[in-house]
Amino acid sequence: MSETITQQALRALVDEWIGAGTKVAGPSYVKKDLCQYVPLTSSAELLLEGFIHPRNSVKDFFFPRHEKIYEYTLKGHEVELADMTPASTPQVIVAARPCDTAAVAILDAVFNWGEKDEFYTQRREAATIVALACVTHDSHCFCTSVGIGPDAEKGADVMLLPLDGGFEVRCLTEKGKTLFAGRTQPSDKTAVIPEGPKVKVSPEQVRAALEDYDNPLWKTATLRCLSCGACSFTCPTCHCFDIVDEGNAHGGCRAKNWDSCQLCMFTKHASGHNPRNVQGQRQRQRTQHKFRIYPDKFGEVLCTGCGNCARNCPVSLGILGTLVELCAEMPKTVGESK
Amino acid sequence: MIEEIRQTCRTLLEAGTVNVVIAYGQSNPDGPVHPIFVTKPDDVEKIVWNKQCFANLTTYLTRKEVKSLGKAAILVKGCDARSLVVLVQESQVERSDVHVIGLACEGVGEPELAGKCRVCEVHMPVGVDVTIGSTEAAAPEGQNRYALVDEFMKKSPEERMAFWKQEFERCVRCYACRGVCPLCYCNQCIVDKNRPVVIDTSATLKGNFAWNITRAFHLAGRCVSCGECTRVCPAGIDLRMLNASLAQSAEKHFNYRAGMDPETPPVIGTYNAEDKENFIR
Numbered sequence: 277m278s279e280t281i282t283q284q285a286l287r288a289l290v291d292e293w294i295g296a297g298t299k300v301a302g303p304s305y306v307k308k309d310l311c312q313y314v315p316l317t318s319s320a321e322l323l324l325e326g327f328i329h330p331r332n333s334v335k336d337f338f339f340p341r342h343e344k345i346y347e348y349t350l351k352g353h354e355v356e357l358a359d360m361t362p363a364s365t366p367q368v369i370v371a372a373r374p375c376d377t378a379a380v381a382i383l384d385a386v387f388n389w390g391e392k393d394e395f396y397t398q399r400r401e402a403a404t405i406v407a408l409a410c411v412t413h414d415s416h417c418f419c420t421s422v423g424i425g426p427d428a429e430k431g432a433d434v435m436l437l438p439l440d441g442g443f444e445v446r447c448l449t450e451k452g453k454t455l456f457a458g459r460t461q462p463s464d465k466t467a468v469i470p471e472g473p474k475v476k477v478s479p480e481q482v483r484a485a486l487e488d489y490d491n492p493l494w495k496t497a498t499l500r501c502l503s504c505g506a507c508s509f510t511c512p513t514c515h516c517f518d519i520v521d522e523g524n525a526h527g528g529c530r531a532k533n534w535d536s537c538q539l540c541m542f543t544k545h546a547s548g549h550n551p552r553n554v555q556g557q558r559q560r561q562r563t564q565h566k567f568r569i570y571p572d573k574f575g576e577v578l579c580t581g582c583g584n585c586a587r588n589c590p591v592s593l594g595i596l597g598t599l600v601e602l603c604a605e606m607p608k609t610v611g612e613s614k
Numbered sequence: 615m616i617e618e619i620r621q622t623c624r625t626l627l628e629a630g631t632v633n634v635v636i637a638y639g640q641s642n643p644d645g646p647v648h649p650i651f652v653t654k655p656d657d658v659e660k661i662v663w664n665k666q667c668f669a670n671l672t673t674y675l676t677r678k679e680v681k682s683l684g685k686a687a688i689l690v691k692g693c694d695a696r697s698l699v700v701l702v703q704e705s706q707v708e709r710s711d712v713h714v715i716g717l718a719c720e721g722v723g724e725p726e727l728a729g730k731c732r733v734c735e736v737h738m739p740v741g742v743d744v745t746i747g748s749t750e751a752a753a754p755e756g757q758n759r760y761a762l763v764d765e766f767m768k769k770s771p772e773e774r775m776a777f778w779k780q781e782f783e784r785c786v787r788c789y790a791c792r793g794v795c796p797l798c799y800c801n802q803c804i805v806d807k808n809r810p811v812v813i814d815t816s817a818t819l820k821g822n823f824a825w826n827i828t829r830a831f832h833l834a835g836r837c838v839s840c841g842e843c844t845r846v847c848p849a850g851i852d853l854r855m856l857n858a859s860l861a862q863s864a865e866k867h868f869n870y871r872a873g874m875d876p877e878t879p880p881v882i883g884t885y886n887a888e889d890k891e892n893f894i895r
Contacts, residue, residue: 306784310850331848332786341786341817415645499679500649502793506848509786522814533816539789541806554679590794590846591669592646 278467279460282442283324289459290319290370299367301337303330313337313369313376324371325438328414329582333512334369334376335383338399341509341534345395345519349527362398368455371408371436374428375419375582379512380405381431385574386515395532404451407432408443409469416583417473418596424580426472437467477599479577482567485602489560497601498559500591505536507585507595508562513578516542537561563598615718615747619689620658622715622746626687627655632713633684636671637661649674651683663689663717665724670694670840673796675707687713691722692736696838696873697796699741703880704836706799716742718749729854730841733759741876760862766855782822784849787815791843791853792829797836804828830856835864835881838873867892 281289294300300316303323311330316322347358369377380400387396410417410426419425429435433452436443444467445460447453485491508514518535522528535542538558544550552558570578579595586594623635639650639660647666651674652658672694674680690698695716701707716739721731735753738745758764766774789805792798805813805825813828814821830853837857844854864870867890870881 307850312784312849331850342821495679496651499651500674502673502790504790504793505786505788506790506846509788510848518815520811520815522811522816531816534786536788541808556679588790588848590790590842592641592648597641 278463278465279445279447279456280439280442280463280465281436281445281456281460285459286324286436286443287319287322289456290316290322293368294318297365299365300370301334301367302370302372303327313372316370322371324408325411328410328412328417329373329375329584329587331584331588332510333582333584334372334380334405335512335515337367337369337403338380338396339383339387339515339517339534343395343532344529345532347527347529348523350525360395362395364398364402367399367403368406369403370406372405372432373410373582374407374426374430374432374435375417375424375580376512377405377407377431378424378428378580379431379582382513382574382576382578382580383515385576386570389574404433404455405431406434406436406452406455409435409437409467410472411438411470413473414583416586416594416596417581418476418583419581420472421475421477421596422479422577422579422581427469437469439465439467443467473581476596477603479567479571481603482563482599483571485605486564486568491602491605493598493602493605494556494560497598498556498593501538501555501559501593502590503538503540503555503558504590505534505539506588506590507593508536508538509534510584510588512580512582512584513566514562537565559598563595563602566595567599616661616663618746619663619715619717620661622744623652623658623661623687624655626713627652627658631685632687634680634686635661636674636680636686636688638663638667638669638671638689640666651680653683661689665722667691668722668728668842668845670697670794670796670842672698672701673794673842675701675712675796676799685711685713687715689715689717690739690742691717691719692734692739693730693838693840694796695739695741696736697840699873699876700797700836700838700880701799702876703883704797714742714744716740716745718745718747720749720751728841728845729762730839733757733761735759736874740874760858762855763859763862767859778823779819781851782826783819785817785822785826785851786849787817787822787825788848790846790848794842794846795833796840796842797833797838798829804832826851826853826856830860833857834860835868835870836872837861 290300301313302316303311304314304321306312306314311327312332313330313334344360346360349356387393429448433449435446445456447456516535517532520533521530543552566578586592626632635652637650637652638647640647640662649669649671650660671688702709719737721727737749737751813824841854864881868881
């Protein structure tokens with residue numbers, strides 16, 4: 277037995293959420309050949325099939341690329357500060373890919389580590405994530421290599437699994453149950469989800485390979501990297517930010533902006549010295565952070581195998597290719613014996 | 615043609631004429647084509663040449679990581695050769711330091727040709743050391759290379775502003791446009807200046823307008839329309855329209871097209887008493 281919803285009924289439900297003032301976001305074609313997760317004004321814009329992965333990620337709705345922390349106004353010798361209230365409007369992310377929802381669950385750890393990031397946490401608490409299982413994948417996908425899969429439930433409140441003409445609905449949390457209460461039909465059909473991409477790399481083996489800090493691969497394999505932030509900014513788990521002050525003598529704001537370890541300014545000191553002065557060092561850092569530093573601290577790898585880094589890279593240098601190359605040089609037993 | 619390319623590169627590497635060949639490769643036959651750096655003669659077998667060879671490899675000629683490899687040979691299509699001309703004119707590349715292998719090109723992109731290739735006039739690259747292959751392909755007669763801009767300019771200023779707002783709204787400031795551009799070679803980009811800040815780094819509409827417009831202005835009279843910025847933008851922003859509009863102005867007012875001829879002095883770097891001044895009003 278399962279609970280199901282037709283595509284038509286799901287779209288009607290989405291329109292109802294929008295009508296009730298909930299912010300709803302999901303995959304949509306914003307222009308020809310450009311599918312992104314965007315705020316929706318109608319369910320007609322929502323894509324429920326025929327796409328692999330949007331060019332951006334769901335993190336945009338929890339950790340926006342630009343966020344004001346406070347505003348300041350100068351009046352003579354007085355400075356007035358105005359706190360920004362973190363957004364707590366209810367939001368629903370619908371048809372999120374499992375690699376995106378899993379990423380949100382991974383990010384929870386870092387945004388609640390030590391100090392709680394109120395901006396992130398409040399958005400997160402006000403959000404319900406409706407995931408959509410994958411029935412197809414492309415050559416960039418490698419979710420199964422990092423412990424996720426086409427119907428992985430991690431981070432999701434509801435999982436939609438494509439069925440003929442509709443979806444099997446699995447409500448996984450109280451939030452999810454509330455959202456779909458009374459909207460599903462019992463059925464004797466259950467969705468069968470294909471296996472997903474074959475396993476391409478092992479995180480344990482990557483972890484072991486990363487012990488060799490001076491691997492010559494960082495000089496050769498990453499030579500084509502152009503030092504942009506397309507990988508980090510479209511990655512569902514990259515979460516580094518910069519704090520900037522913007523404004524003039526009358527007023528302005530302090531803001532939190534996305535930053536990327538691939539940009540040369542990321543580690544540049546005020547003295548002019550840059551400890552990661554060449555691109556290979558920056559590529560090494562990104563890989564180290566995802567497969568050694570983050571797992572050591574938070575217990576899981578900072579990558580969900582979505583493949584967006586490769587899809588968006590100007591020179592097709594995704595992390596998967598680097599990992600495969602890194603492990604190819606390793607004796608097979610190293611990773612397994614650990 | 616591919617055998618001739620590989621043989622030429624092998625000979626250059628074996629003779630020690632160059633230390634590295636900047637070329638196109640493919641990690642697997644179905645995978646995307648990407649830039650590769652060949653330093654061993656036997657590795658020339660990794661070089662490919664097909665409809666997916668979009669990249670303008672000349673962007674690597676000014677990068678310190680690549681320069682440290684020693685003297686380079688580079689594969690260029692006609693459009694890429696134009697950016698090399700500009701790099702040489704702007705004293706960023708010493709022409710005699712690079713061995714330039716021109717490739718006869720009938721256009722990249724399949725099943726559909728890339729937009730730039732449909733109006734291409736440089737199927738046979740100019741100013742190269744050797745050309746491999748030949749083609750009869752030529753620009754279509756009587757074409758308007760600025761048709762897209764002309765069409766766009768028919769819209770009202772409000773409509774045009776609305777379009778750019780919509781485009782720049784999506785910019786995440788990843789700087790892929792800058793990274794891929796052969797002519798964005800500044801040691802310190804203006805957007806990286808933070809003492810004081812010149813351009814807001816925030817990906818707000820204000821910051822995004824400031825960044826994209828400033829970059830376009832800096833490419834005025836220099837951009838060779840290789841189209842790489844537009845191809846790589848993860849937010850699908852139609853940057854070529856900005857660049858094409860400025861290229862159109864350079865041609866209309868100064869009869870100049872960047873990178874078409876190594877002997878023609880760059881429009882930005884020359885002064886002529888006959889120059890129009892109607893932009894100062």
